[in-house]
Amino acid sequence: MSSSVSAFQPLTSQAITMALCTKTLGRSLHLLQDTPSTNSTAMSLAQNGAPDGTVVVADTQTSGRGRLGRQWYSPPGKNLYCSIILKRAMPPDQVSGWLSWVPLLAAVAVARAIQTLSGLRPSLKWPNDILIAQRKVGGLLCESSGMATANGVVIVGIGLNVNMWRDAFPADLHDLATSLSAEAGRPFDRAVLLAALLSELELRYEAFLSGIADIKQEYGLRCTTIGQRVRVEMSNGDRGNCIEGHAVSIGDDGSLQIMLDDPQDRFTCVTPIAIRAGDVVHLRRKGSD
């Protein structure tokens, strides 16, 4: 359990390894003081032979990034920035399902780890923003490469705001972001947090691969987007290319199913459309402004 003494200690490989109780994830560990992006470093390591389960963790990222190259604010000494390398020879017909669900099951794992350590109950904004009290406490960016070959690799990148007080966020993030310490009122040991989320991820990942996990159900219980009115910006903040509607469920492939406010045809009057990429904004209910 985190203590206020160890919470502000620098991350060390020894502290992480001592806290680790996984079989594979994190057993090969690269701890960096700073790196442009843990995802980029992990992809490079993976393509140069790093084994399945290798974890890259950095105290700070100089070019931390989110979806479509957006900047991920990554100050040193406070937060958790890590990337996990997943390698698996996958039958071609299962690749699509694997790629679809890894980002969602990873988000569930992170939420579960936070809940176990803090007692807070994070929710998920589709597909994998981690929210506490409707503010973003963390996010995931997954990347894959070489899926047509025997050397396919998926990188699960996780950024979590851990020990930042709310006034430490840049002004434009004040109302949007939060941290574990801000919500729980105490600091957290990042090594313990990393070990916990790797355990939760390994558990779900192995269960998913063996076909026994009902990730869809667990994800659905966490996903706060379901039941909300939403706007989906289909490509890079392009308001002209967005839709509004009611998020009704999660599809079998992890897609977000939306009943459109303005159906385009007879088909979408009665059937939800499936969203697989885009920025989801939770809207207030009509007339509640």
Next chain:
Amino acid sequence: MKKVKRSVRAGGTRPSSVDDSIASHRARPAKHDTGPMGEHSQSIQSFIDLLKQHNLAELEFEREGFRIRLKRESAAGLPLVVKSDTMAAGGPAQTDSQAAAVSEQTNGMVTITSPIVGTFYRSPSPDADPYVEEGDVVKKGQVLCIVEAMKLMNEIESEVVGRVVKILAESTKPVEYGQPLFLIDPSSSS
């Protein structure tokens, strides 16, 4: 018989197209075959044409000891637009018109197709230069594009050395499972 089309995929099952799943596996050997199928090669081609023409998923024909059953793995004719659970991952949605359009142009070319349903991006971020342009020579393993689904950015690489002859999808637009994205000419690499 010269192979008219080769599909390269970043994972996923082979795309089901008439050229691949029927012509290559059934009709092609018939040309040199002296067995019972040989004399029917013309008939087989006409059945394939019939299948294409009427956009059928399956066709079975039997007469005088000769029976042929042609089946496409894809339910061609599904709408291209992403709608509902029927288009879940793994659900092929390549239309016949696409398959036909590509096979006509792909003599000797390599077609790079999408392994997943998602959104196609030609560059890593909106402000960045595209990974490749038409006319570029690409190396084996070079990233051509990204297809995003569920916030997983899936890099799609070229499996061959060659020249990008045609970019078949529009950046930031949805693409379907098996949809052709690039045409690459392996014979033109300098």
